[in-house]
Amino acid sequence: MKRSTKINLLIVLAVVLLAALPVVLGMGDHKDEPFAGADTQAETAITENDPDYEPWFSPLYEPPSGEIESGLFALQAALGAGVVGYMFGVKRTRRRLAPEAADTPDEPVGAAAGAPAAGPGR
Amino acid sequence: MHIAEGYLPWEHAAAWGVASAPFVVHGARALTREVRDRPENTLLLGASGAFSFVLSALKIPSVTGSCSHPTGTGLGAILFRPPIMAVLGTITLLFQALLLAHGGLTTLGANAFSMAIVGPWAGYGAYRLARSLLDRRGGTMPLDVAVFLGAFVADLSTYCVTSVQLALAFPDPDSGFPGALAKFGGIFSLTQIPLAISEGLLTVLVVRLLRQSSRGDLIRLGVVTDARVAREEEKTK
Incomplete structure (x- = not known):
């Protein structure tokens, strides 16, 4: 195998590991809802900082x-x-x-x- | 992960919209000029936008126990300069806001400012800086390193801006802006670090494949500037 091909495969492997390791190592276990979206967490944090805040617009279309x-x-x-x-x-x-x-x-x-x-x- | 629909007070939403608009308009002009003057680049241009499309659709688990997605704007910023990514990034955001209820129309200005403007510019700056420092050494490794840094910075800076935007709009009741910045930074920026590494690696992969399949394009775009770099590559094959 060419050296450049080997490096390319190693890059792909590193990306897969970076995505898989947090799940395999159970890094979401301390959360109520493991691996929720960061945007959902941000919405919770917004409500904490400003309990009276009401979103003033909702998506035109929601799946x-x-x-x-x-x-x-x-x-x-x-x-x-x-x-x-x-x-x-x-x-x-x-x-x-x-x-x-x-x-x-x-x-x-x-x-x-x-x-x-x-x-x-x- | 972008700021959700309606989750910025309207004054903030309007201000970010006003701040983003000139960049997007300027980018649209740059894009039209690029397509008209250099039609031979159109395919690569489309692929750069498509790369951003793919990466921002992939929600990836991270070390903080939550998920986020990369932005994919570093590649286009490196190949075609940041103004063009202001348009391509905004198109991606618009698609997600309209069809996926991800991000939003009212927060489009703020999200475009982070993902389509600051991200590409910061990434491009990091790439240029790394190139000017590493170029003297020649070889292929420095280009890979510069591309990695560019994509990494583009990705991470996007979410740092998102954290600042939310901290400005929702300061902590006790500790004010700094406390809120730490809070939102913990949610967005920390989560993003491994993802930014992934995005850096994937961008390096694409540029490496481009060097094999279309070196002429990279030379024309000034990514591979001298024949020496290309010749070094021959040796490593």
Whole structure:
């Protein structure tokens, strides 16, 4: 495996560990509701600091259930990931189909070779 | 995690809206100019906005026992400079406010100020600073380090601003603004530290993949400025 690929995999592993460890180590156990959103906690804190405060506007549309809400969040992530993946697919293909010259790191050559390859992709 | 709908007094909400508006308008002009003058960057531009879309949809558990989400604005700030992220970040916030009841329309100005303005600028500043300090050494590691710092700072500073905004609006009855800042800082900023590290790592990953697949773009955008850095990369393969 190439060294750069190894580093990339280690980065992914580190991100997974950072997200999983708080749950595995039970860092939310001291809370009434473990791993609630920070924004919900902030709402509680606001009420503590100013018990009379009433939110003066409510969302125009609220997902009717937690399931629908998480579905919409998943949709948001999927849309974003789709575009990012498409971009990498296009770039990779262009680079593969481009003449060898595109690989030379020298600025003018790289830039010039990148430009004509941009044509057929659109 | 953004300030929820209706959870800022209207004077504060209006003031943050007024503060954010010029940045967003300026950013919209910068975005239009970028798309018109450099259409070859449009795909990468869209992907930078999409990256912010993905990351701000992911609610991740943190060491404080609560969840928050990254912002994803550091990547676009590094690649396309902060003004463009003022628009792309605000679009993400608007989507969440309208469809997900996350954040809000009345708090859009305040949330845009933290996530789409201060975050990208602070991250870009950290990135530039790190680059100017590390560039002399050459090689690929310094670029990764600078990108990590940029994304980390963009993420964390966003939530520090959120804490300040809430502390200004809701000072502690006894200890006033400092007490409230400590309280909201504990909720937002502490929670955010591991997430900011994750965002830094993911942004580094994207830039590393971009260096493999589209170095021409990075050279054009001035992220990989000299051929020396690119050549160093060849060696490490």
